[in-house]
Ligand SMILES: [Zn+2]
């Protein structure tokens with residue numbers, strides 16, 4: 001796994017798992033491939049449920065009410081799962097850093113990659129660049145998707161064009177009454 005300077009792969013992988021949860025373990029592993037992870041994971045019966053717990057923990061970071069709370073939660077998660085950084089060159093990925101020991105389960109590896117990646121994303125791009133879709137903040141709106149803002153201007157508030165349009169229609173109606 002390449003954790004680039006912005007932690008982009010890892011935090012986008014976490015959001016993808018949160019927004020579109022795979023039905024089985026194979027689906028989780030497939031998603032890690034889509035986001036650029038190459039390493040094989042030892043298979044264990046608790047992998048699917050264990051990864052769900054990792055994502056639920058990550059969602060508390062997404063939903064943290066302020067920067068201090070967000071930092072505190074993320075620090076606790078990193079303390080629980082990461083190890084000192086080390087250089088590695090597995091699977092022809094080229095030299096990169098791992099923040100974990102070798103031989104961990106799929107959920108443990110994802111917990112390490114996601115917590116460090118999220119910390120890198122927030123500290124390099126901005127602590128506010130992780131949130132629920134703004135459309136879903138309106139009463140009665142069904143969207144609960146996570147938005148990872150990796151845009152240049154840092155103003156992405158909606159998970160999709162559909163949600164942005166729905167919010168725009170609501171604003172328009174509000175102005176008319
Ligand atoms: Zn790696």
Ligand SMILES: [Zn+2]
Pocket residue numbers: 133134135136143144145158159160163
């Ligand atoms: Zn949305």
